[in-house]
Amino acid sequence: MQLQPMAAERLSQAAPPANAAIAIDDVTLRFVTPDGHMMTAIRDFTMTVAHGEFACVVGPTGCGKSTTLNLVTGLLRPTTGAVRVMGNPVTDISRDIGFVFQADALFPWRSVIDNVAAGPLYRGTPKAEAYERARDWIGRVGLGRFEKHYPHQLSGGMRKRVALAQTFINQPKILLMDEPFSALDMQTRTAMQDELLGLWSEQKSSVVFVTHDLEEAVALADKVYVLTAGPGTVKSVYRIDLPRPRVMADIRYDPKFVEIAKVIWNDLREEVQLGQSRTLQTGH
Amino acid sequence: MTAISPTADHAAVRDASIAIAESRARARLRHRHAMVIGLRLAILIVFLGLWELGADYNFIDPFFFASPSGIWQQIWSWITEGTSQGPLWLQIYVTLEETFLGFVIGALGGIAAGIILGRNRLLADVFSIYIKIANSVPRVVLGSVFIIALGLGMASKVALAVVMVFFVVFANAFQGVREADRAMIANAQILGASPFQITTSVIIPSAMSWILASLHVSFGFALVGAVVGEFLGAKQGMGLLISTAQGAFNANGVFAAMIILAVMALVVEFIITRFENYLVKWRPAPFNEQGA
Numbered sequence: 001m002q003l004q005p006m007a008a009e010r011l012s013q014a015a016p017p018a019n020a021a022i023a024i025d026d027v028t029l030r031f032v033t034p035d036g037h038m039m040t041a042i043r044d045f046t047m048t049v050a051h052g053e054f055a056c057v058v059g060p061t062g063c064g065k066s067t068t069l070n071l072v073t074g075l076l077r078p079t080t081g082a083v084r085v086m087g088n089p090v091t092d093i094s095r096d097i098g099f100v101f102q103a104d105a106l107f108p109w110r111s112v113i114d115n116v117a118a119g120p121l122y123r124g125t126p127k128a129e130a131y132e133r134a135r136d137w138i139g140r141v142g143l144g145r146f147e148k149h150y151p152h153q154l155s156g157g158m159r160k161r162v163a164l165a166q167t168f169i170n171q172p173k174i175l176l177m178d179e180p181f182s183a184l185d186m187q188t189r190t191a192m193q194d195e196l197l198g199l200w201s202e203q204k205s206s207v208v209f210v211t212h213d214l215e216e217a218v219a220l221a222d223k224v225y226v227l228t229a230g231p232g233t234v235k236s237v238y239r240i241d242l243p244r245p246r247v248m249a250d251i252r253y254d255p256k257f258v259e260i261a262k263v264i265w266n267d268l269r270e271e272v273q274l275g276q277s278r279t280l281q282t283g284h
Numbered sequence: 285m286t287a288i289s290p291t292a293d294h295a296a297v298r299d300a301s302i303a304i305a306e307s308r309a310r311a312r313l314r315h316r317h318a319m320v321i322g323l324r325l326a327i328l329i330v331f332l333g334l335w336e337l338g339a340d341y342n343f344i345d346p347f348f349f350a351s352p353s354g355i356w357q358q359i360w361s362w363i364t365e366g367t368s369q370g371p372l373w374l375q376i377y378v379t380l381e382e383t384f385l386g387f388v389i390g391a392l393g394g395i396a397a398g399i400i401l402g403r404n405r406l407l408a409d410v411f412s413i414y415i416k417i418a419n420s421v422p423r424v425v426l427g428s429v430f431i432i433a434l435g436l437g438m439a440s441k442v443a444l445a446v447v448m449v450f451f452v453v454f455a456n457a458f459q460g461v462r463e464a465d466r467a468m469i470a471n472a473q474i475l476g477a478s479p480f481q482i483t484t485s486v487i488i489p490s491a492m493s494w495i496l497a498s499l500h501v502s503f504g505f506a507l508v509g510a511v512v513g514e515f516l517g518a519k520q521g522m523g524l525l526i527s528t529a530q531g532a533f534n535a536n537g538v539f540a541a542m543i544i545l546a547v548m549a550l551v552v553e554f555i556i557t558r559f560e561n562y563l564v565k566w567r568p569a570p571f572n573e574q575g576a
């Protein structure tokens with residue numbers, strides 16, 4: 001392992017400290033496939049996210065990124081190892097967590113405002129208050145005129161904004177995002193990234209952001225996790241010391257940014273190639 | 285670099301030509317619509333005319349195959365003089381009442397069973413075999429069983445209608461629950477929904493289009509159940525009217541009752557469609573209806 005004197009400092013992995021916001025400690029997760037075999041999705045996986053930290057996870061397709069997020073939510077349980085959120089072992093779906101899904105997960109039969117108000121309503125907030133907060137959040141993501149629209153009447157970028165408002169309205173202390181912007185065009189994505197960083201710095205939440213786009217990861221993160229091809233484990237961790245606040249449209253021309261991205265890409269490339277050749281061989 | 289923008293002149297000319305094209309397109313649409321309706325009417329008139337002429341000149345034996353004028357006379361005499369078993373509206377009312385009761389009970393039962401089994405893997409695996417068996421029994425035969433068990437009154441017809449409706453609605457509700465999007469369910473869970481809230485706010489709405497589709501078909505089934513039940517043994521109803529007409533070799537009577545049943549089914553179908561459009565107003569219009 002070599003030490004990097006520049007902005008991308010490669011960190012050594014240690015057992016997570018007790019006060020971390022998210023601690024995944026030496027976790028292995030195996031799925032039972034429909035034909036009764038065991039299939040390892042992630043192995044010996046260790047990851048720590050401090051309070052208020054923005055962590056990005058990159059890795060080849062199928063390496064277990066979504067699985068990792070599901071471990072943190074409690075939707076999946078580790079086969080071995082432990083997952084702790086806010087110091088407590090994950091036993092149930094925690095109220096501290098917000099999740100922006102890879103797929104479109106809005107409720108198509110609810111209008112924008114009903115979608116955004118869903119979280120508070122589920123959690124027993126009085127109706128009037130829930131809608132007032134929903135209106136506020138819709139305004140913040142710039143969709144004030146679209147309250148009464150149904151999701152199918154919105155563009156892809158607008159739907160993603162609704163999803164952000166729907167998640168942020170619960171004021172999650174832990175924010176998990178699974179390739180939230182991968183389906184968007186360049187301009188919209190840049191705008192959404194800026195919005196996300198703005199909301200994050202307001203809320204001081206701890207973020208795990210999964211992406212297959214390394215530049216996106218470097219631009220957003222305090223810390224980038226590079227995973228190996230499946231079964232995934234952490235290959236290396238980089239600390240990104242680019243100054244904040246960052247402006248997404250400009251940061252990609254920053255020489256320091258380019259340099260960091262290049263270093264991490266060298267690391268990631270092998271895994272991507274490995275993942276691709278495996279996908280071709282096994283067909284999944 | 286220079287930006288190119290169209291001049292005001294160009295814009296005005298373009299707008300005018302668009303307006304002309306639009307009005308032409310609208311005229312074409314109106315014309316086509318009128319033509320479709322005209323052709324439909326023409327086909328109906330030719331069909332009834334040929335039937336009537338064929339009956340008059342004895343190409344078609346009106347004793348077996350009735351005739352449009354005979355059918356009309358039959359309906360008219362039922363309306364004005366009543367049927368052999370009482371006023372016509374009473375027969376319609378009895379059959380509709382049985383159909384509705386059977387439809388509502390069968391549909392609610394089917395929806396409830398579909399949701400419960402759809403949400404519970406173990407129950408679904410255990411019961412699926414029995415449902416398959418029950419579903420493969422020709423249900424109309426059960427009509428005889430119900431008449432023996434429940435008598436000639438309304439109960440036996442309602443029971444047959446319930447059985448006809450239940451399985452169709454159940455199968456669709458079950459499928460609809462199973463198809464509910466997993467990401468959407470996970471989303472609701474993380475937003476804080478309890479299992480009950482997930483059922484009411486995610487599972488049922490997403491199964492709704494499946495359920496509504498089955499309601500269309502199953503109303504027809506409920507009507508068949510009620511009519512067949514009456515056919516097998518009853519004191520009132522359209523089915524009895526048919527079986528009486530059949531017993532008297534009155535082909536006009538059979539056709540007349542059939543037409544009345546068809547009108548009843550169409551009216552209810554129209555109401556269900558209205559109800560459906562109201563319930564699923566969140567759904568995008570199919571492409572061919574957009575802008576029409």
Ligand SMILES: Nc1ncnc2c1ncn2[C@@H]1O[C@H](COP(=O)(O)OP(=O)(O)OP(=O)(O)O)[C@@H](O)[C@H]1O
Pocket residue numbers: 031032033039040041060061062063064065066067068102212230
């Ligand atoms: N429910 C499941 N049952 C069995 N195997 C699963 C299940 N969910 C995921 N897997 C497997 O686990 C591995 C990791 O899946 P995961 O969805 O975490 O990948 P990913 O890194 O998010 O990929 P992508 O970048 O394409 O979204 C894959 O090989 C997948 O086939």
Ligand SMILES: [Mg+2]
Pocket residue numbers: 065066067102178
């Ligand atoms: Mg994924």
